[in-house]
Amino acid sequence: MTSLSLASVLAEAARRYPDKVAVVDGAQRVTYAELWRQALTYAAGLRELGVRPGDTVALVVPNVVEFPRAYYGALAAGAVVVPVHLLLNAEEMAYVLRDSHTNLLICHTALLGVGAPAAAAAGVPIATVGPAALAPEGFEGRRLEEVGAPPLPTFVSREAEEIAVVFYTSGTTGEPKGALLTHLNLVMNATVNVFDANDAKPTDIVLGCLPLFHTYGQTVGMNGTFRLGATLVLLARFTGAAALDLMVAEGVNVFHGVPTMYIGLLEAAAGRAELPQLRICISGGASLPVAVLERFNAAFRTTIFEGYGLSETSPTATTNQPQFGQRAGTIGHPIWGVEVEIARAEIEDRIELLPVGELGELVIRGHNVFAGYLDRPEATAQVMVDGWFRSGDLGQKDADGFITIVDRKKDLIIRGGFNIYPREVEEVLARHPSIAQVAVVGVPDEIFGEEICAVVVVAAGAALTEDELVTWCKEHLGRHKYPRQVRFAEELPLGPSLKVLKRELRRRIIEEG
Numbered sequence: 001m002t003s004l005s006l007a008s009v010l011a012e013a014a015r016r017y018p019d020k021v022a023v024v025d026g027a028q029r030v031t032y033a034e035l036w037r038q039a040l041t042y043a044a045g046l047r048e049l050g051v052r053p054g055d056t057v058a059l060v061v062p063n064v065v066e067f068p069r070a071y072y073g074a075l076a077a078g079a080v081v082v083p084v085h086l087l088l089n090a091e092e093m094a095y096v097l098r099d100s101h102t103n104l105l106i107c108h109t110a111l112l113g114v115g116a117p118a119a120a121a122a123g124v125p126i127a128t129v130g131p132a133a134l135a136p137e138g139f140e141g142r143r144l145e146e147v148g149a150p151p152l153p154t155f156v157s158r159e160a161e162e163i164a165v166v167f168y169t170s171g172t173t174g175e176p177k178g179a180l181l182t183h184l185n186l187v188m189n190a191t192v193n194v195f196d197a198n199d200a201k202p203t204d205i206v207l208g209c210l211p212l213f214h215t216y217g218q219t220v221g222m223n224g225t226f227r228l229g230a231t232l233v234l235l236a237r238f239t240g241a242a243a244l245d246l247m248v249a250e251g252v253n254v255f256h257g258v259p260t261m262y263i264g265l266l267e268a269a270a271g272r273a274e275l276p277q278l279r280i281c282i283s284g285g286a287s288l289p290v291a292v293l294e295r296f297n298a299a300f301r302t303t304i305f306e307g308y309g310l311s312e313t314s315p316t317a318t319t320n321q322p323q324f325g326q327r328a329g330t331i332g333h334p335i336w337g338v339e340v341e342i343a344r345a346e347i348e349d350r351i352e353l354l355p356v357g358e359l360g361e362l363v364i365r366g367h368n369v370f371a372g373y374l375d376r377p378e379a380t381a382q383v384m385v386d387g388w389f390r391s392g393d394l395g396q397k398d399a400d401g402f403i404t405i406v407d408r409k410k411d412l413i414i415r416g417g418f419n420i421y422p423r424e425v426e427e428v429l430a431r432h433p434s435i436a437q438v439a440v441v442g443v444p445d446e447i448f449g450e451e452i453c454a455v456v457v458v459a460a461g462a463a464l465t466e467d468e469l470v471t472w473c474k475e476h477l478g479r480h481k482y483p484r485q486v487r488f489a490e491e492l493p494l495g496p497s498l499k500v501l502k503r504e505l506r507r508r509i510i511e512e513g
Helices: 009-016 032-049 068-075 090-099 107-124 181-196 213-227 241-251 259-269 290-300 378-382 423-431 466-475 504-513
Strands: 021-025 028-031 058-059 080-083 104-108 126-129 164-167 178-182 204-209 233-235 254-257 280-283 304-309 315-318 337-343 360-366 388-397 403-408 414-415 416-422 434-443 449-458 485-489
Touching: 009 032, 009 068, 009 181, 009 213, 021 032, 021 126, 028 032, 028 403, 032 126, 032 337, 032 485, 058 068, 058 090, 068 080, 068 104, 068 126, 068 213, 090 107, 104 107, 104 259, 107 126, 107 241, 164 181, 164 449, 178 181, 181 213, 181 315, 204 213, 204 290, 204 304, 213 254, 233 241, 241 259, 254 259, 259 280, 259 290, 259 434, 280 466, 290 304, 315 337, 315 360, 337 485, 388 485, 403 423, 414 434, 423 434, 423 466, 449 466, 466 485
Parallel strands: 021 233, 058 080, 058 104, 080 164, 104 126, 204 233, 204 254, 254 280, 280 304, 449 485
Antiparallel strands: 021 028, 164 178, 304 315, 337 360, 360 388, 388 403, 414 416, 434 449
């Protein structure tokens, strides 16, 4: 067995760049040496509280400096980390704690209102981090900063194939499942992202506005930044205006975001005299409309590199990369050491690869593929077939190796026997000058089985009617593709990773009738 710990990402950065600022959190500027010493102090505190190597520690912590302290502290103690997303209610959080067999919850004092009842319901002990003044009156929990143990001398050794982090999927079908990511998975993904996939540099200043509890913000943002020895500027709550202000103030030149964030930055940039000088922009988490990409590149004088991944793939599987060139509307090429091919989607018990240009399901194998779902061997067997991970996404690969996502298999709309891919319709609607955001879903229909419905957020200061939009769509889309129904919304429902929740949109539309 090979010894490898994800904790070494921060340990090595502290050894190589001890006096360099690792994290900016408001007025706090924490060097790599300080951050690692704090993590080792947290690790010692966890040991005093009974955490042993192989135990599970859950984190309920926002995008503040306590997150990397607790994350690397738990890893340094040899624990498995379960980052809990912060939009869950206490009951949902308790489910994650029970399902993951959590031994201890680390909860930020600002989130004890949900974290404390969740821990109580799951029968899990709780330790707090963050300002004591933010704790609810009468709360009596152990503060990790005050346990009083001297820092561990170094991190606990782990094996490369042991589990480092458990990410809970969003649960589009049934209850959320814990995806098991190994130390090797996550060290390799962070390393390949910054040393092979992107033109990243140790001098970079990276905005950390993606949720750190999510795989994208955690691996690509935090772990990638620390693997490189760059600086991470944290933003606890994203708005376009707040992000622009912070990026300008701190000289941020690298931005990782999801499409809704790019839309928010574009809206906030209107009329501003000064915009950040962004050297690298990465988009993932959901498909970025080409119209948004083009507008952003023009406004910020930069180039967005769109990528693709899942919790089960650490997350990055493919991305547009400088050495292969950038092609709008694609997710680029597989990252180093990873294979991504197109397989026949309708065959589920084996992998049958398709030739160039044919439409099928993306399948992935390599160092980034997870170790399976926690306590769910049947679910693991459904997605791991012949050594390949079945993504559930439909796409195709062209003669130059660029891969394009067409849509999720589950989001496919079948209208009157015709297959309609919502993303194709969304790409067209995103070019309408009066539309800020749009999502296309299939809703039940007695005649056609499913009907196409567009849910639209109108741009600020614009006006648009359903008839006007349907007429416009008829001119820009085939007769079987244009939406027959249009719903207007103030905003689209977003999940914890800021993806549009299409299942929630369908539910609302069906209930409204």
